[in-house]
Amino acid sequence: MPLRPNQKRAKNIILILWICIFVNFITIFLDFQDYFSYKNSLKNSGIVFDLDNNWQYWIYLFRLLLNIVTAIFFIMWFRRAYFNLHLINTKNLAFSEGWAAGSWFLPPFTLLTRPYYIMKEIWLQTQLNIKEKKDIKKTILIEWWWAFWISYNLLDFFISLYLGNGNRPEKRFTGILLSFTREIMLIPASILVIILIRNISKFETELFTSRENLNPEEIL
Numbered sequence: 001m002p003l004r005p006n007q008k009r010a011k012n013i014i015l016i017l018w019i020c021i022f023v024n025f026i027t028i029f030l031d032f033q034d035y036f037s038y039k040n041s042l043k044n045s046g047i048v049f050d051l052d053n054n055w056q057y058w059i060y061l062f063r064l065l066l067n068i069v070t071a072i073f074f075i076m077w078f079r080r081a082y083f084n085l086h087l088i089n090t091k092n093l094a095f096s097e098g099w100a101a102g103s104w105f106l107p108p109f110t111l112l113t114r115p116y117y118i119m120k121e122i123w124l125q126t127q128l129n130i131k132e133k134k135d136i137k138k139t140i141l142i143e144w145w146w147a148f149w150i151s152y153n154l155l156d157f158f159i160s161l162y163l164g165n166g167n168r169p170e171k172r173f174t175g176i177l178l179s180f181t182r183e184i185m186l187i188p189a190s191i192l193v194i195i196l197i198r199n200i201s202k203f204e205t206e207l208f209t210s211r212e213n214l215n216p217e218e219i220l
Helices: 006-046 054-088 100-106 108-128 139-163 169-212
Strands: none
Touching: 006 054, 006 169, 054 100, 054 108, 054 169, 100 108, 108 139, 108 169, 139 169
């Protein structure tokens, strides 16, 4: 069975991730604005104002929808990259190709590890299966990406628990600071995965060229 193209999926998810980063900066600005507005309202009058308004609501809603789209497009790229490796050789792969998608919906402990290991396999095995490739590129970016991603999600979970138990002024103030930190952590995670996807996409181009006798222009 011939390898299936993955370049277009890589380009799509990279574009979406850059949009996510842009929207994330807007979210950080809103958190920054909320922090000082909330602080000044407490300092000047002791009255806590509701800082939410319609345009903030729509931005946060748009971001939620964007996160769903990002997850879908990333998993599509991720699974296709792993699927192609299974078409070549399954002996050196730890999981079936279906786990490239299914691992993102597993219980917490498995979710903390399996997507990370699959990404490492995609990075390494894509290079090892390129005919006559001698210089295997190593990286620690996968570890850094996964550390930021897990930290972001753990903090997001903690914020949900923290703010879910009442909405006292001091909790709202701390919640804004935690949210600000969470959004900052997502930026390096997004940039790192963009770098990983771009590099793996280059490896895939070499893989297609060496095994399918295709020109790079033919790989979409």
